[in-house]
Every structure is written in C-alpha cells, then in structure tokens.
Amino acid sequence: MANVQKIGKAVYKGPSVVKEIIYGITLGFAVGGLWKMHHWNNQRRTKEFYDLLEKGEISVVVEDE
Structure with missing residues (x-):
C-alpha cells in the first residue's frame, strides 16, 4: 500500500466575501x-385618476337614484 496516494478532502474555506458582495x-x-x-x-x-376626475368623466360622489 505504499503506492496508494491519499486523496485530500475538500476543506470548507467559508464564504467568499467578493461573491457575497456581488x-x-x-x-x-x-x-x-x-x-x-x-x-x-x-x-x-x-395621475390617470385625477386627470379623469378633473375632466369630469368620473366622480367620487355617489349619485342618488
């Protein structure tokens, strides 16, 4: 087993500050x-509402029937 290479584990380095900022x-x-x-x-x-209100096309007063 002398020729067997050890495979290193991935080491968590923490968050990348530049990536987090981006x-x-x-x-x-x-x-x-x-x-x-x-x-x-x-x-x-x-603006559309007040334009229509100013033109008199709509009213905010309820008409009596």
Missing part, C-alpha cells in the same frame, strides 16, 4: 428595479 448588489438592483416599477405604476394610475 450577489448582494445584484439582488439589490433587481429588487430595487421591481420596487421602482411598482411605484411608477401606482403613480401612473393616480
């Missing part, structure tokens, strides 16, 4: 972009 930045940009798109959509709908 993952965090990428995830932050992705979620931030989705959040921004959500707010743009709400802003657009609010």
Whole structure:
C-alpha cells in the first residue's frame, strides 16, 4: 500500500466575501428595479385618476337614484 496516494478532502474555506458582495448588489438592483416599477405604476394610475376626475368623466360622489 505504499503506492496508494491519499486523496485530500475538500476543506470548507467559508464564504467568499467578493461573491457575497456581488450577489448582494445584484439582488439589490433587481429588487430595487421591481420596487421602482411598482411605484411608477401606482403613480401612473393616480395621475390617470385625477386627470379623469378633473375632466369630469368620473366622480367620487355617489349619485342618488
């Protein structure tokens, strides 16, 4: 058994700081972009609502029948 080489076990070195930073930045940009798109959509709908209200096409007062 003198010629048998020992196969070393993989040693856990811990998390890579650079990879973790890159993952965090990428995830932050992705979620931030989705959040921004959500707010743009709400802003657009609010603007459309007030434009229709100003034109008189809609009303917030319930009409009596």
